[in-house]
Amino acid sequence: MNGPLTDPASKPAPKAPVTDPVHSGSGTRAAVPDAPSAPVVPAGPGEAAGTLTAEELSAELEALEITSGYNIETAFDRAVELERAAEELGDVVLALRAKLIQVDVQTRWGELTSVIPVMWQVNRWAVENECRPLLARTHLLMARAYRDLGDPAASLEHTVSSVEALEESTHPRIRLSHLMRLADALDETGSTEASRERYRQAERLAATIDVERHVTVLNNLAYAEYEAGRYDLAWESVERMLAISSAHDYELDVSHLDTIARLQIPLGHHAEAVMAAETGIRMYEDQELKQAAALPEILLTLAIAQRHLGTLRDAQANLDRSRSICEEHGYLRILVPLQQEQAELHAATGDYRRAFEAYKAYHAAEKDLVSQQQEARARTRQAMFEASEARQEAELFREQARRDPLTGLRNRRYVDEHLPELLAAAALTGDAVTVALVDLDHFKRINDTCSHDVGDQVLVAVAKMLDAVPDPACVGLGFAARMGGEEFLVVLSGVSPAAAVARLEELRAAIACRSWQALTGELPVTVSIGVTASQPHSTQAELIALADANLYTAKHKGRNRVCATSSAPLGERRRHRDADVRSEAGAAGTAQPGGGQPDAGRPGMERPGAG
Numbered sequence: 001m002n003g004p005l006t007d008p009a010s011k012p013a014p015k016a017p018v019t020d021p022v023h024s025g026s027g028t029r030a031a032v033p034d035a036p037s038a039p040v041v042p043a044g045p046g047e048a049a050g051t052l053t054a055e056e057l058s059a060e061l062e063a064l065e066i067t068s069g070y071n072i073e074t075a076f077d078r079a080v081e082l083e084r085a086a087e088e089l090g091d092v093v094l095a096l097r098a099k100l101i102q103v104d105v106q107t108r109w110g111e112l113t114s115v116i117p118v119m120w121q122v123n124r125w126a127v128e129n130e131c132r133p134l135l136a137r138t139h140l141l142m143a144r145a146y147r148d149l150g151d152p153a154a155s156l157e158h159t160v161s162s163v164e165a166l167e168e169s170t171h172p173r174i175r176l177s178h179l180m181r182l183a184d185a186l187d188e189t190g191s192t193e194a195s196r197e198r199y200r201q202a203e204r205l206a207a208t209i210d211v212e213r214h215v216t217v218l219n220n221l222a223y224a225e226y227e228a229g230r231y232d233l234a235w236e237s238v239e240r241m242l243a244i245s246s247a248h249d250y251e252l253d254v255s256h257l258d259t260i261a262r263l264q265i266p267l268g269h270h271a272e273a274v275m276a277a278e279t280g281i282r283m284y285e286d287q288e289l290k291q292a293a294a295l296p297e298i299l300l301t302l303a304i305a306q307r308h309l310g311t312l313r314d315a316q317a318n319l320d321r322s323r324s325i326c327e328e329h330g331y332l333r334i335l336v337p338l339q340q341e342q343a344e345l346h347a348a349t350g351d352y353r354r355a356f357e358a359y360k361a362y363h364a365a366e367k368d369l370v371s372q373q374q375e376a377r378a379r380t381r382q383a384m385f386e387a388s389e390a391r392q393e394a395e396l397f398r399e400q401a402r403r404d405p406l407t408g409l410r411n412r413r414y415v416d417e418h419l420p421e422l423l424a425a426a427a428l429t430g431d432a433v434t435v436a437l438v439d440l441d442h443f444k445r446i447n448d449t450c451s452h453d454v455g456d457q458v459l460v461a462v463a464k465m466l467d468a469v470p471d472p473a474c475v476g477l478g479f480a481a482r483m484g485g486e487e488f489l490v491v492l493s494g495v496s497p498a499a500a501v502a503r504l505e506e507l508r509a510a511i512a513c514r515s516w517q518a519l520t521g522e523l524p525v526t527v528s529i530g531v532t533a534s535q536p537h538s539t540q541a542e543l544i545a546l547a548d549a550n551l552y553t554a555k556h557k558g559r560n561r562v563c564a565t566s567s568a569p570l571g572e573r574r575r576h577r578d579a580d581v582r583s584e585a586g587a588a589g590t591a592q593p594g595g596g597q598p599d600a601g602r603p604g605m606e607r608p609g610a611g
Contacts, residue, residue: 054091057082061097065104065137066173076105093131096122100137107144116145136165136178143181147188156185172209176202180220187224195224211248215241219259231266238263254284258298261305270308277302296322296334300341307345315345336365406456407463410481415489418479419540422493426534433493433534434500437547438466438507440486441526441559454519459486461519462511462527466490469507489544497533504529505562512560526560 052060061082064075083098100122103115119142126134139162146155159182166175183198199221206213222237238260244250257280264273280298299322306315319342326335339362346355402414410418419435426433440446440462447455463482469490470478477494490507492500508527516525530551532543554563 052082052085054086054089054094057086057089057091057094058097061094061101062171062174064101065097066171066177076102079105092125093134096125096134097137100134100141103141107141116142119145132165132167133170136162136167136170139165140178140181143185147185152185152188156182156189159185172205173213176205176209176213176217179205180217184220184224187228192228196221199224211244211250215245215250215256218244219256222263223259226263226266231263234263235267252279252283254280254294254298256280257283258294258301261298261301265301265305265308270305273305274302274309274311277305293329293331293334296325296331296338299325300334300338303345304341307341307348312345312349319345332365332368336362339365404463404482407460407482409463409467409488410479412481412483414479415481415483415491416540419491419543422477422491423534423538423540423543426493427536430536431493432497433491433538433543434495434497434531435534435543435547436490436492436500436504436529436531436562437483437544437551438488438490438504438527438529439551439555441528441555442523443486446520446523446525449523450520457519458516458525461514462525463488465507465510469503471495497531500533501531501562501564504531508560508562528554528559529562530554531562531564 060078064079064082079098079101083095083102086092086094086098099118103118103122106115119138122134123138123142125131126138139158143155143158143162146152146158159178163178163182166178179198179202183195183202186192186195186198199217203214203217203221206217218237218241222234222241225231225234225237245252257276261273261276261280264270264276277298281295281302284295284298299318303315303319303322306312306318319338323335323338323342325331326338339358343355343358343362346352346358402411402417403409404411419433422433440458443455443458446458459482463480466480466488469480470492471494478490478492481489481491483489490504492503495503508529512524512526514525516523519525528551530547530549530553532546532550534543550563554561557563
């Protein structure tokens with residue numbers, strides 16, 4: 001092993017392994033891998049979000065996705081503006097990307113409970129819409145959330161999912177963030193060798209991006225080795241970082257020097273550790289873009305190094321300064337090791353009574369931190385549970401919104417959503433979709449003579465029979481729907497038009513032959529059915545109009561029949577609802593289910609009933 005860094009101010013150094021300082025209870029994990037080359041600046045008056053094109057919005061969102069770990073207040077505010085702009089453009093994906101940037105920032109603020117449901121909602125949308133970039137992004141954010149919850153196994157699972165969802169076109173810097181999280185997650189679950197391999201993979205990618213990313217990867221690797229107590233291996237990574245940063249004149253920042261100082265302490269290079277930490281503090285004070293909690297972290301590092309060096313008064317002064325900042329901003333995560341160092345410092349001065357009191361305070365603070373973390377985990381778990389319940393309720397509401405409340409059949413909304421999909425699929429395969437309008441004959445008499453309650457019972461009974469017409473084994477290939485009043489729609493796919501007509505004739509006969517006396521007394525219950533089948537370019541409106549015309553013909557010819565013929569004028573197609581049809585005029589020859597020209601050579605498509 002080589003000796004310590006003799007002049008940290010003169011050589012570039014690796015990025016420090018400080019946690020996202022605004023991650024509540026996240027522990028001291030490696031530095032944020034998305035360090036920006038420059039802070040993200042909001043658009044000026046001439047660059048208002050509302051004036052951006054979709055391409056410009058996407059480019060700015062990509063920049064924020066890469067750099068949202070820094071300058072987080074600005075990133076959040078700009079993401080809100082970009083979300084509104086995306087909504088105005090009607091671009092759901094861009095709007096959700098902007099929402100996830102806000103979620104990322106809120107996670108860094110420690111607001112896990114409020115953002116977990118949003119992560120799950122966007123993740124579900126990404127799955128349903130096969131949007132891999134959003135899927136990768138949500139899994140990455142959930143991986144970080146589970147890490148903060150202290151569930152490394154779940155964090156690793158989501159991290160693996162995030163990497164698997166990446167596309168070939170994913171921006172290299174974004175891909176690097178996912179690989180770094182995977183390497184960190186493997187290290188956190190004790191998979192040391194697998195973690196090192198991922199770090200090496202990330203390093204190869206980072207080397208193709210820029211020096212900053214390359215240094216960052218090596219830093220995270222060094223810190224993983226440092227946390228595991230493998231100081232020699234950690235220092236080897238540090239030396240590689242120093243060589244790369246020096247060769248490219250890469251400028252240090254406070255986090256770099258904090259990493260070096262932390263590692264030099266267990267290596268016994270206490271004077272060099274003090275030098276690195278003091279240089280980092282001066283640098284922090286000169287920086288415009290400051291990382292939250294970086295100052296109390298490096299002050300603590302400096303105090304530890306000074307204690308080992310024997311400058312106890314200076315160590316106490318820096319420890320007090322760090323404590324003051326932590327108490328002001330509520331950095332309990334830093335206060336815990338600070339209390340431990342206070343006990344060590346009192347012991348070093350020979351004040352064992354105060355050392356004992358400080359050690360008790362350390363254990364109390366540690367217990368308090370664990371309690372807060374457990375409470376946070378419980379709240380977040382509850383939020384996840386509530387989010388799951390909300391999803392189930394939303395799915396139930398969605399299902400209910402597409403069902404007729406009386407009969408339980410599908411409704412017009414469902415028809416408008418799914419019939420075009422069936423037609424498009426049939427056009428690709430060359431198959432036909434059979435559409436039938438079913439209308440109860442003289443239903444008004446049942447309502448007027450028996451009661452509306454009896455009428456409702458008849459509708460429910462007929463609906464059950466209609467629902468059995470599509471083959472239940474062929475899910476998605478057909479359905480029955482109530483269009484309104486006593487009119488229903490039956491859609492059949494995956495069967496020939498002739499077979500579909502045969503099923504509909506069986507339905508008509510079953511309704512006519514059923515005993516309705518207990519409900520309607522002497523009043524019969526029958527249906528008229530108009531049928532048509534799709535052609536390659538048929539639309540929903542055309543098919544329903546043709547089926548309606550055939551239904552008119554069935555009514556006009558005496559009701560209680562299945563009819564695929566129609567020569568009725570368009571203006572008369574909606575006049576058949578239980579009107580007294582006194583004339584058989586207008587009946588035509590037999591037509592094909594597709595609504596073609598009359599074809600007297602194909603009998604049997606018009607099927608009158610016995611009644």
